Amino acid sequence: MPHAVTFQKVSRHFGSVRAVDAVDLEVEAGEFFAMLGPSGSGKTTCLRLIAGFEQPTSGHIEIFGETAEGVPPYRRNVNTVFQDYALFPHLNVADNVAYGQMIRGVGKAERLRDAEAALEMVKLPGYGARKPGELSGGQRQRVALARALVNKPKVLLLDEPLGALDLKLREQMQEELKTLQKALGITFVFVTHDQGEALSMADRIAVFNHGKIMQTGTPEEIYRRPKTRFVADFVGSSNVLSPAFTRRLGGPAEWASLRPEDIRIGAEGGHEARVTGSSFLGNATRLTLDMAGEKLTVLLPAGSAVPAPGASVRFSWEPSALHLMGTET
Amino acid sequence: MTAAAAPGAILPGRGGLGGALSDAFWRNPKLLLFVMLTPPLLWLGIIYLGSLFALLIQSFFSIDEFSGLVVREFTLKTYGELLRPSNLDIIVRTVTMAGLVTIASAIIAFPIAYYAARYAKGRWKAIFYLGVMLPLWSSYLVKVYAWKLILAKEGILSWIFAKLHLTPLIDGWLALPVVGGNSLSVSPTGTFLVFVYVWLPFMILPVQAALERVPTNLLEASADLGASPRQTFSHVLLPLALPGVIAGSIFTFSLTLGDYIIPQIIGTSHLFIGMAVYAHQGTAGNIPLAAAFTVVPVVIMGIYLWLAKRAGAFNAL
Amino acid sequence: MRSDKQSRTPMGLKIAAGLGLAFLHLPLLLIFLYAFTTEDKSYQFPPPGLTLKWFAVTWNRPDVWEALGLSVRVASISTVVALVLGTLCAAAVSQTRFFGRETISLLVILPIALPGIITGISLRSAFNLAEIPFSFWTIVLGHATFCVVVVYNNAVARFRRVSGSLIEASMDLGADGFQTFRHVILPNIGTALLAGGMLAFALSFDEVIVTTFTAGQQATLPIWMLEELVRPRQRPVTNVVAMVVVLVTFLPILAAYYLTRDGDQISGQGK
Numbered sequence: 001m002p003h004a005v006t007f008q009k010v011s012r013h014f015g016s017v018r019a020v021d022a023v024d025l026e027v028e029a030g031e032f033f034a035m036l037g038p039s040g041s042g043k044t045t046c047l048r049l050i051a052g053f054e055q056p057t058s059g060h061i062e063i064f065g066e067t068a069e070g071v072p073p074y075r076r077n078v079n080t081v082f083q084d085y086a087l088f089p090h091l092n093v094a095d096n097v098a099y100g101q102m103i104r105g106v107g108k109a110e111r112l113r114d115a116e117a118a119l120e121m122v123k124l125p126g127y128g129a130r131k132p133g134e135l136s137g138g139q140r141q142r143v144a145l146a147r148a149l150v151n152k153p154k155v156l157l158l159d160e161p162l163g164a165l166d167l168k169l170r171e172q173m174q175e176e177l178k179t180l181q182k183a184l185g186i187t188f189v190f191v192t193h194d195q196g197e198a199l200s201m202a203d204r205i206a207v208f209n210h211g212k213i214m215q216t217g218t219p220e221e222i223y224r225r226p227k228t229r230f231v232a233d234f235v236g237s238s239n240v241l242s243p244a245f246t247r248r249l250g251g252p253a254e255w256a257s258l259r260p261e262d263i264r265i266g267a268e269g270g271h272e273a274r275v276t277g278s279s280f281l282g283n284a285t286r287l288t289l290d291m292a293g294e295k296l297t298v299l300l301p302a303g304s305a306v307p308a309p310g311a312s313v314r315f316s317w318e319p320s321a322l323h324l325m326g327t328e329t
Numbered sequence: 330m331t332a333a334a335a336p337g338a339i340l341p342g343r344g345g346l347g348g349a350l351s352d353a354f355w356r357n358p359k360l361l362l363f364v365m366l367t368p369p370l371l372w373l374g375i376i377y378l379g380s381l382f383a384l385l386i387q388s389f390f391s392i393d394e395f396s397g398l399v400v401r402e403f404t405l406k407t408y409g410e411l412l413r414p415s416n417l418d419i420i421v422r423t424v425t426m427a428g429l430v431t432i433a434s435a436i437i438a439f440p441i442a443y444y445a446a447r448y449a450k451g452r453w454k455a456i457f458y459l460g461v462m463l464p465l466w467s468s469y470l471v472k473v474y475a476w477k478l479i480l481a482k483e484g485i486l487s488w489i490f491a492k493l494h495l496t497p498l499i500d501g502w503l504a505l506p507v508v509g510g511n512s513l514s515v516s517p518t519g520t521f522l523v524f525v526y527v528w529l530p531f532m533i534l535p536v537q538a539a540l541e542r543v544p545t546n547l548l549e550a551s552a553d554l555g556a557s558p559r560q561t562f563s564h565v566l567l568p569l570a571l572p573g574v575i576a577g578s579i580f581t582f583s584l585t586l587g588d589y590i591i592p593q594i595i596g597t598s599h600l601f602i603g604m605a606v607y608a609h610q611g612t613a614g615n616i617p618l619a620a621a622f623t624v625v626p627v628v629i630m631g632i633y634l635w636l637a638k639r640a641g642a643f644n645a646l
Numbered sequence: 647m648r649s650d651k652q653s654r655t656p657m658g659l660k661i662a663a664g665l666g667l668a669f670l671h672l673p674l675l676l677i678f679l680y681a682f683t684t685e686d687k688s689y690q691f692p693p694p695g696l697t698l699k700w701f702a703v704t705w706n707r708p709d710v711w712e713a714l715g716l717s718v719r720v721a722s723i724s725t726v727v728a729l730v731l732g733t734l735c736a737a738a739v740s741q742t743r744f745f746g747r748e749t750i751s752l753l754v755i756l757p758i759a760l761p762g763i764i765t766g767i768s769l770r771s772a773f774n775l776a777e778i779p780f781s782f783w784t785i786v787l788g789h790a791t792f793c794v795v796v797v798y799n800n801a802v803a804r805f806r807r808v809s810g811s812l813i814e815a816s817m818d819l820g821a822d823g824f825q826t827f828r829h830v831i832l833p834n835i836g837t838a839l840l841a842g843g844m845l846a847f848a849l850s851f852d853e854v855i856v857t858t859f860t861a862g863q864q865a866t867l868p869i870w871m872l873e874e875l876v877r878p879r880q881r882p883v884t885n886v887v888a889m890v891v892v893l894v895t896f897l898p899i900l901a902a903y904y905l906t907r908d909g910d911q912i913s914g915q916g917k
Contacts (some may be wrong), residue, residue: 044483051814051818052817052818053814053817053818055356062339063339064337064338065338066338066339067339068338068339070356071339071354072351072355072356072812072817072822073355073817073818074351074817074818074820074821074825075339075341075342075820075823076338076339076340076820077337077339077340078338078818079818079819080814080815080818082811082814082815083811084809084811086809086811086812086814086815087815088812088815088816088830089812089834090830090833090834099816099819099821099829100819100820101771102829103820103821103825103829104820110643130422147819148818148819151819151820154337154338155338182364333823340766340820343822347664347822347824348822350824351822351824352822352824354823355817355822355823358790361823363737365734365735365737365740366734366735366750367739368730368731369731369732369734369735369738369750369794370750370753372731372790372791372794373753373754373756373757373791373794374732374753376769376772376787376791377753377756377768377791378753379772380765380768380769380771380772381760381764381768383768383771383772383775384764384767384768384771384772387771395773436667437669438666440659440662440663440666441666441667442680443659443663444655444659444660444662444663445663448655457667458903459899459900459903460667460670460671461670462899462903463671463674463896463899463900464670464671464674465829466845466848466849466852466895466899467674467852467891467892467895467896467899468852468868468871468888468891468892468895469854469868470851470852470854470871470872470875470888471674471677471871471888471891471892472673472674473875474677474871474875474884474888475673475674475676475677475888476673477689477717477875478673478676478677478680478689478691479673479676481688481689482688483688483689483690483691484689484691485676485691485692488691488692506827508886526669526670526673529666529669529670530670530888533666556773567882583759583760583761584761586761587760587761587762587763587764587855588761588763588855589763589855590854590855590872591888592742593876594875594876603761603763606767607763608656610767610770610771616771616774619767620771622765623763623768626760626761626764627760627764629706630760630761634759
């Protein structure tokens with residue numbers, strides 16, 4: 001079985017800006033793949049390269065083993081859920097969902113039946129006669145999903161699909177998307193800047209920065225064993241320790257990542273630091289520590305005693321929690 | 330199609346000329362742009378700009394005084410002719426009229442635009458909008474004709490003044506030099522009134538657009554900082570509305586500069602630029618001088634537009 | 647006290663705005679009154695009596711019908727040309743970012759921004775230079791040139807609303823360029839084009855300044871009226887024609903307004 005999507009040294013330049021810079025990428029068939037990164041990191045351009053809205057400046061793209069560069073979007077068996085949903089305002093919901101089949105010449109009765117089935121799948125049965133303007137944001141999102149899935153694409157692309165929804169709805173949709181993907185077995189590639197979303201939904205994640213992929217791996221790998229300072233900081237805002245600081249804490253002279261929740265505060269052992277601030281987060285409390293000019297963030301689980309700012313505390317961690325990232329980067 | 334064996338990741342093309350063209354346009358968006366822009370650019374660039382340019386060139390030709398034929402040799406003689414006192418009179422008269430019409434339009438337009446932008450709501454807003462649009466778009470000649478009816482000696486204006494026993498007021502005004510004349514319909518006053526009437530909507534719309542763009546909270550902020558409504562008006566609203574007034578003045582000024590029908594129908598025998606152009610190209614057959622005359626409003630408008638652009642008026646268009 | 651000032655309209659403003667609107671509309675109403683006057687030698691007010699007979703007289707005037715026919719034909723063809731050129735221009739300007747789009751906008755607006763007499767005399771002298779005789783088509787040429795801008799303005803405003811992602815969504819769902827145009831772009835800009843076309847028709851139907859230079863001996867309805875204005879011969883017939891012209895131009899304006907009111911407004915600068 002070939003990979004769902006393969007990038008070989010793919011670059012996309014806009015003038016002098018290298019939006020995507022010699023990216024190699026392999027998405028497995030049937031997996032839920034996340035492209036994570038800050039805005040302007042090239043993740044959305046990669047998605048658009050797969051969809052066919054952009055053409056690579058150089059490099060080679062394959063979709064299920066077939067060459068994709070030079071193929072227009074309407075000839076790719078790939079569908080997209082757009083960030084702004086891009087529902088056609090002049091068509092009702094059923095005609096929006098049936099649009100792809102209408103273009104392919106599927107008869108009216110058949111395509112409307114398929115559209116209704118797709119709407120049922122996204123839990124909007126009977127909404128076919130409404131206009132997109134009459135729907136809520138969450139409902140539009142489901143329609144956009146149905147409109148893409150009804151074509152049974154080989155790959156479904158999702159561009160920040162949950163960005164415009166409020167927190168509660170977003171968590172619910174995350175769950176549903178995951179269930180849907182497992183049930184349909186379609187390869188999902190989705191773009192997000194929200195590391196929590198990527199960690200909770202994806203089978204594998206590619207972390208982007210400055211047009212390059214910094215690291216690809218399972219959520220566990222990305223979180224536990226970040227390869228670079230950027231990944232450590234961007235995914236879960238870890239404490240990134242300089243080689244000098246790592247040495248002072250008893251490790252080798254290498255860059256290191258120490259997760260805030262892995263640090264324990266106690267009366268004895270470990271190292272001494274001063275508390276410079278604390279903020280209550282509901283399920284935890286975030287402390288900032290200062291150890292002779294070096295800053296550390298600590299997450300205390302709910303219910304722990306919170307030392308007052310200015311107090312002197314001792315902190316320690318399990319040896320396995322300190323993740324080393326080499327001397328470079 | 331759905332019943333067929335599972336299709337691959339890349340689908341075959343639709344085929345045919347449409348499919349091939351569509352693929353070509355997708356691969357090369359510049360080609361599509363070229364195809365879209367060629368017809369309008371040919372039309373406007375070649376026919377229109379070409380004609381304008383040909384006209385400009387002819388202003389550098391001259392006319393042979395004996396044969397009356399155009400001599401196609403480069404000369405500035407025609408421009409020398411343009412600067413004769415009698416022709417300068419025409420230019421000064423036209424520009425003065427355009428300036429006065431613009432000022433009057435701005436004064437009359439402002440309350441209408443201000444009311445429509447800030448106070449009219451819902452249905453009244455629509456009524457105001459149509460109330461400006463309908464006169465704007467209704468026939469230019471009919472509007473001029475209406476004023477011929479109004480300003481005629483036996484017309485409604487004289488009748489009203491007679492009823493109010495104010496006829497001496499009109500007679501006194503008409504007896505004045507420069508602005509007066511035999512009757513209102515053959516006086517510069519009449520010409521001025523018709524110009525203001527016909528171009529007024531062109532002033533209202535951009536001013537209204539500019540006023541509508543002033544966020545309400547800006548006015549509230551001004552009031553909050555202790556400004557009286559009058560101070561808010563003169564220090565906040567008026568400066569922000571100015572680009573709209575300038576945008577409107579481009580229309581009123583330019584339209585007055587080039588018009589030759591209104592002063593011909595309602596006005597004295599003194600020429601305006603448009604009438605001079607018409608006379609020189611028509612009966613006199615002096616195309617070079619007519620062309621040189623048209624350069625005057627173009628140059629004036631060029632300077633005006635440049636100044637307006639610097640004042641940021643184009644955003645209000 | 648501040649909120650009072652906000653919500654209550656100052657009386658002086660109300661009066662000034664009302665007087666302004668009255669100034670705009672009373673002259674047009676007067677046209678309606680004069681169409682019924684019995685007086686046929688002068689513009690006497692108030693009319694000595696009212697009659698409907700001038701409508702019948704006008705109805706039987708072949709020269710009026712001829713001029714009307716020419717105007718309608720010129721306006722129709724000019725509108726079609728302006729629709730094609732204006733839409734192409736608007737599509738190019740709004741769908742792509744390219745060097746020189748400001749220049750294109752300026753070029754489209756120029757025939758309206760420059761005084762009509764300049765457009766007129768330029769075209770006339772160009773016809774002379776190229777030895778093109780005056781005809782139906784020389785009138786259309788001039789009219790289409792300045793009608794492009796109204797279609798362009800309406801279409802550009804609407805194209806802006808047809809966001810780029812709608813076109814991408816259509817292509818993503820399998821529609822090629824032509825299918826996308828037919829199924830997505832056209833339905834979304836249709837009413838704007840219709841409105842633009844109606845305004846272009848009204849603009850052409852009414853144009854006189856450029857027409858005097860490009861018509862030769864032919865008389866459109868405005869040319870016919872202009873002759874009556876310069877040398878009044880048939881005052882009552884002119885009165886009736888003026889009233890009909892006002893009514894006829896109101897219809898497309900109202901229609902264009904209703905077509906575009908939810909969303910962008912029809913652009914008023916195109917005249």
